[in-house]
Amino acid sequence: MSQDGGEARDEVVLDVQHLVKFFPVRRSFSETLRGAKADVVHAVDDISFKVMRGKIMGLAGESGSGKTTVLRAILMLTEPSSGSVYFDGVDVTKARKGEMKKLRPRLQVVFQDPYESVNPRMTVFDIVSEGLFINNLVSSRAEAEEKVIKALRDVQIIPPEEYLYRYPHELSGGQRQRVAIARALVLDPEIILADEPVSMLDVSIRAEVLNVLLAIREKRGISILMVTHDLALSKDVVDDLAILYLGKIVETGPAEQVVGTPYHPYTQALVAAVPVPDPGGPQIKVLASGEIPTNISPPSGCRFHTRCRFAKQICTDVEPPLTAATPGHQVACHFWDLARQTYLSESDAR
Amino acid sequence: MTLGLSTKTGRLGETVLEVDDLTMHYTTSAGEVKAVDGLTFSVRKGEVLGIVGESGCGKSSLALTIMKLLPSNAKIISGRVMVKGVDVVPMSDSEMRRKVRWSQVAMIPQGAMNSLNPIFKIGDQIAEAILAHSPTSRGEAHRKAAELLSLVGIDPSRANNYPHEFSGGMKQRAMIAMSLALDPTLLIADEPTTALDVIVQAGIVKLLLDVRQKLGVAIMLISHDLALVAQMSEDVAIMYAGEFAEYGNSREVYHSPLHPYTIGLLHAFADIRKPKEKLASIPGSPPDLLTPPSGCRFRTRCAYAQDLCASRDPKLEEAFPGHFVACHYWKDIKEGRAPRTRSWGSTR
Numbered sequence: 001m002s003q004d005g006g007e008a009r010d011e012v013v014l015d016v017q018h019l020v021k022f023f024p025v026r027r028s029f030s031e032t033l034r035g036a037k038a039d040v041v042h043a044v045d046d047i048s049f050k051v052m053r054g055k056i057m058g059l060a061g062e063s064g065s066g067k068t069t070v071l072r073a074i075l076m077l078t079e080p081s082s083g084s085v086y087f088d089g090v091d092v093t094k095a096r097k098g099e100m101k102k103l104r105p106r107l108q109v110v111f112q113d114p115y116e117s118v119n120p121r122m123t124v125f126d127i128v129s130e131g132l133f134i135n136n137l138v139s140s141r142a143e144a145e146e147k148v149i150k151a152l153r154d155v156q157i158i159p160p161e162e163y164l165y166r167y168p169h170e171l172s173g174g175q176r177q178r179v180a181i182a183r184a185l186v187l188d189p190e191i192i193l194a195d196e197p198v199s200m201l202d203v204s205i206r207a208e209v210l211n212v213l214l215a216i217r218e219k220r221g222i223s224i225l226m227v228t229h230d231l232a233l234s235k236d237v238v239d240d241l242a243i244l245y246l247g248k249i250v251e252t253g254p255a256e257q258v259v260g261t262p263y264h265p266y267t268q269a270l271v272a273a274v275p276v277p278d279p280g281g282p283q284i285k286v287l288a289s290g291e292i293p294t295n296i297s298p299p300s301g302c303r304f305h306t307r308c309r310f311a312k313q314i315c316t317d318v319e320p321p322l323t324a325a326t327p328g329h330q331v332a333c334h335f336w337d338l339a340r341q342t343y344l345s346e347s348d349a350r
Numbered sequence: 351m352t353l354g355l356s357t358k359t360g361r362l363g364e365t366v367l368e369v370d371d372l373t374m375h376y377t378t379s380a381g382e383v384k385a386v387d388g389l390t391f392s393v394r395k396g397e398v399l400g401i402v403g404e405s406g407c408g409k410s411s412l413a414l415t416i417m418k419l420l421p422s423n424a425k426i427i428s429g430r431v432m433v434k435g436v437d438v439v440p441m442s443d444s445e446m447r448r449k450v451r452w453s454q455v456a457m458i459p460q461g462a463m464n465s466l467n468p469i470f471k472i473g474d475q476i477a478e479a480i481l482a483h484s485p486t487s488r489g490e491a492h493r494k495a496a497e498l499l500s501l502v503g504i505d506p507s508r509a510n511n512y513p514h515e516f517s518g519g520m521k522q523r524a525m526i527a528m529s530l531a532l533d534p535t536l537l538i539a540d541e542p543t544t545a546l547d548v549i550v551q552a553g554i555v556k557l558l559l560d561v562r563q564k565l566g567v568a569i570m571l572i573s574h575d576l577a578l579v580a581q582m583s584e585d586v587a588i589m590y591a592g593e594f595a596e597y598g599n600s601r602e603v604y605h606s607p608l609h610p611y612t613i614g615l616l617h618a619f620a621d622i623r624k625p626k627e628k629l630a631s632i633p634g635s636p637p638d639l640l641t642p643p644s645g646c647r648f649r650t651r652c653a654y655a656q657d658l659c660a661s662r663d664p665k666l667e668e669a670f671p672g673h674f675v676a677c678h679y680w681k682d683i684k685e686g687r688a689p690r691t692r693s694w695g696s697t698r
Binding site: 260 | 404517518547548550551553556574576577578580581583600604614615616618619620621622623626627628629630636
C-alpha cells in the first residue's frame with residue numbers, strides 16, 4: 001500500500017490539508033431582493049492533520065467546533081469548500097465516482113447512534129455483509145458468511161453463528177455498536193472514522209466498544225479517526241489528539257500530553273471543567289467565560305479571545321498560527337508559555 | 351422497613367425528604383414494569399443527594415414519583431414520601447399543586463432548557479410561575495423574576511428576551527431560576543447538564559452549589575455521570591434496575607465501594623487526572639424491568655454471582671455506619687475471598 005516505501009510505522013494513511021467547509025446561510029426573501037450578501041457558517045476553517053498507520057487520532061471540542069463536519073468532509077458526505085484529503089495518494093475531494101467507489105471500502109465509518117445507524121429490518125448478517133456484496137468482494141454467500149463470522153468474532157459478538165440471523169432489536173446498545181463496527185471491519189479497511197462511537201451508550205458498556213476498537217487496531221493495524229467530546233476517555237483511548245475551536249485546530253499532540261499539560265487556554269478550560277469521579281478530588285474550575293460564539297461571524301484574530309483569560313490586544317488583531325511549542329505538541333496561542341506556566345502553578349495549588 | 355433513617359437523622363440538618371419503602375410500577379400491555387422497587391432514603395436541609403444509574407434504572411421514575419407527576423398507567427404500590435414530615439402519597443393532584451409542587455419540591459426536568467415556551471419572554475414565564483402559585487401582584491412577580499435571574503447569573507435586563515435569544519446554558523440557568531421561584535426546600539435536578547458542553551456544565555454545577563449555599567435548598571441530583579455526582583453530593587445512591595445497590599456518604603461509596611456494580615462502574619469510568627489506563631466494562635446490559643432476574647437483579651452481570659444470588663434478593667443492609675449495600679457477598683468481595691464466577695473486564 002505504501003507508495004514512498006517508508007517504514008510502515010511512520011506511514012501516513014490519511015492526510016488532510018487546509019480543509020475548509022463553509023455552509024451558506026439561507027437569506028430571507030427581502031434580503032435576496034436587497035441583494036444582501038449571504039452569511040456563511042465557518043464550520044471548518046483551514047484544518048490540516050495526518051493520521052498515521054495503526055494510530056488512533058482524536059478530534060475533540062465543544063458542539064459547534066466543527067469536529068463532525070471534518071469527518072463528514074473526509075468521507076465526502078458533505079463536499080468541502082476547499083482543501084484536500086489525501087488517502088493512499090488520491091485526493092478524495094477530487095476523485096471521480098468510479099475511483100471513489102474503489103476507495104470507499106478502505107475508508108469506513110461508524111456513526112454515533114447505533115439505534116439509528118443499523119437498519120431494524122435487516123438481520124445482522126445482512127447488515128454486515130451488505131458492503132461485501134455491493135463492492136463485489138465475495139462471489140458466494142458461503143464466502144460472505146465466513147467473512148461476516150470472522151468480523152463478528154473480532155468485535156466480540158460471540159458465538160457469531162448464533163447472532164447471524166438476529167435483528168437489531170434483539171441486541172443491546174453495545175452489541176449494536178459492535179455490529180456497526182463489524183460492518184466497517186468486514187471490508188478490511190485501512191482506516192475507520194468513528195463519530196462519538198460511545199456517547200450514546202451507558203457507562204458500563206462504553207469500555208467494551210472502545211476495547212474492541214483498540215483490539216482491531218492492535219490486531220489489524222487499522223487506523224482510527226475518532227470524534228469525541230469526552231477528554232477523559234480520549235486520554236485513555238486515543239494516541240494523538242487535536243482540539244478544535246470554531247472550526248480551527250488550537251492544539252494538537254500526544255493525547256496524554258494535551259490532556260495532562262494543556263498549553264492552549266481553551267484546552268485548559270476544557271480539562272479544568274471535567275469533573276473527576278472522586279468526592280475528595282479537585283473541584284472543577286470555570287476557566288473560560290461565556291459560551292462558544294456563533295461561527296457565522298467568528299471573532300477576529302484568535303477566535304478564542306472573547307472568552308480567554310490571557311487575551312491582550314494582539315489576540316484581537318492577529319490570528320496565532322499553529323506552531324510547535326515542544327516536540328510533537330503544537331499550539332495556536334500568542335501566550336501559550338504564560339498560559340502553561342499559569343496552569344501548572346494552579347494545578348500545584350489545588 | 352425504616353432502614354437507616356435513625357442513623358441518618360442523627361447528623362446535622364432537619365430532614366426535608368424522607369422516602370420509605372417506595373414502590374412504583376407501570377402497567378403496560380406486556381405486564382408490570384417494576385421501575386421503583388422498595389427505595390428508602392432521606393435528604394436533609396441543604397444537602398445534595400446524588401442518584402446514579404444507567405438509562406432505564408428507574409432514576410427519573412423515582413423523581414416523577416416523588417413529584418407525583420406520573421402518567422396514568424403508573425401506580426404507587428406502597429411506601430411513603432414524607433416532605434417535611436407530611437406524606438404526599440395520599441394527596442390529590444390539586445393538593446400537590448397547592449401545597450407541594452414548586453413551594454416545597456421543585457423540579458428541573460430532564461432537557462429542561464427545551465421546556466421554555468418559545469413564544470413568551472423569559473421574565474414573563476418566571477413571573478407566571480410565581481403568579482400561578484402565590485397571591486402576589488404582577489409587578490411584584492416581575493420584580494422577583496428579575497431577582498431570580500440575577501441570582502443565577504443572568505443580567506435582569508434579559509428578562510425581556512425570548513428563549514431563542516438565550517444560549518443553552520442560559521436557558522438552563524433560567525429554568526433553575528424558575529424552579530427557585532417559590533423558595534422550595536428541595537430541588538430535584540434530573541440530568542441538569544446533559545446536552546451541555548463541559549465548560550457550560552461546570553458553570554451550572556457551580557451555580558447549583560452556590561444556590562444551595564445561599565438559600566439552603568436541598569438538592570436531589572439525578573445523573574448517569576459518576577464524576578458529576580462526586581463533585582456535588584454529600585450522599586450518593588447507586589441505583590440498578592429499580593433498586594438501590596449501594597447508598598451512603600459519597601466519600602465512602604467512591605473510596606471503598608462495596609457492591610460489585612459500584613466497583614464495576616468506577617472501573618468503567620475514565621478519570622482525567624490519571625495517566626492512560628485500560629477501561630473495564632461490565633459485561634451484558636441492564637435487565638428489562640418487565641421481567642427482572644430472580645433474586646439479585648445484578649447477578650446476570652456480576653463477577654461474583656453464586657446460587658444464593660438467584661434464589662434470594664439481597665436486602666439493603668448497613669455494612670458500616672451510614673453505608674448501605676445490597677449484596678450477599680459484600681464482605682467476601684471486600685476481603686478478596688469471593689470466588690470469581692464470571693470473567694470481567696477488558697475484551698482485549
